[in-house]
Amino acid sequence: MKKARSISFCALVPALLVMAVNMMEIPLPDWTVRSAGVVMLLALPGAAYCAVRGLWSNRARGNAEYGA
Helix, strand or coil, rough: CCHHHHHHHHHHHHHHHHHHHHHHCCCCCCHHHHHHHHHHHHHHHHHHHHHHHHHHHHHCCHHHHHHC
């Protein structure tokens, strides 16, 4: 599960950077922004699933760090 989370976050970071550069610095070509959007659409559900799954598994184990 940690491998999937790492892959999801490694895909999200560059996509978010492309979106930020497009909004703040220079306008990028349309295909670049659309490609970054597709990457975000594919990576975000995986990152959310891994994050929630990790929280629930820690809670089920009774890990006091996460407020179980």
